Amino acid sequence: AQSVTQPDARVTVSEGAxxxxxxxxxxxxxxxxxxxxxxxxxxxxLLLKYxxxxxxxxxxxxxxxxxSKSNSSFHLQKASVHWSDSAVYFCALSMISNNRIFFGDGTQLVVKP
Amino acid sequence: GPKVLQIPSHQIIDMGQMVTLNCDPVSNHLYFYWYKQILGQQMEFLVNFYNGKVMEKSKLFKDQFSVERPDGSYFTLKIQPTALEDSAVYFCASSGTGSSAETLYFGSGTRLTVL
Structure with a gap:
């Protein structure tokens, strides 16, 4: 069965990190x-797709x-975050055979000033 | 980018009443979806709709739920009768065909409160 896992419910980083x-x-x-x-x-x-x-x-x-096919991963990255990036980020998967999309639980990003 | 509009943004009703949530999808899109989100949690799939028919529905899509898009107008989600556990934010989405079929565009949601 298909599934998406986001292991981090909440991530806190400093602005610029x-x-x-x-x-x-x-x-x-x-x-x-x-x-x-x-x-x-x-x-x-939508932020991006692959x-x-x-x-x-x-x-x-x-x-x-x-x-990464070998790791079954699709990690999101940004070189330098801004306070306005604070939001919930969802990773999602869609199968070719239909248009159904499966979401992960989401990761709350908190950017500290 | 493409916009999906949802009307109303908030709806408060008494348990047992009927409610209709309206969605104006992207104009040339042919696939339509409803998702349910409780208290900022995971987006949960309810149903998808194409060519006038339900293609797939989840176990969350109870018998009290129905969807339609009469005459190419709004894509609607009707709940009749409503229950307390139906309180959530309902998101409509649409997607195109061919190579763009897999990319969903979401509305801002309708927050439904059932009292």
């Missing part, structure tokens, strides 16, 4: 993988993610 939010997936084939961000009282916004090609994908606001 680097960031990695972890995501592991379980799926027998290569899935579509996504990172979405949810700001307070808003819907999810299906094939270069395992490092660039997204909005200088976020990037690296796909």
């Amino acid at each position: 680097s960031l990695q939010l972890r995501c592991k997936y379980s799926y027998s084939a290569t899935p579509y993988l996504f990172w979405y961000v949810q700001y307070p009282r808003q819907g999810l916004q 299906y094939s090609g270069d395992p490092v994908v660039q997204g909005v606001n200088s976020f990037e993610a690296e796909f």
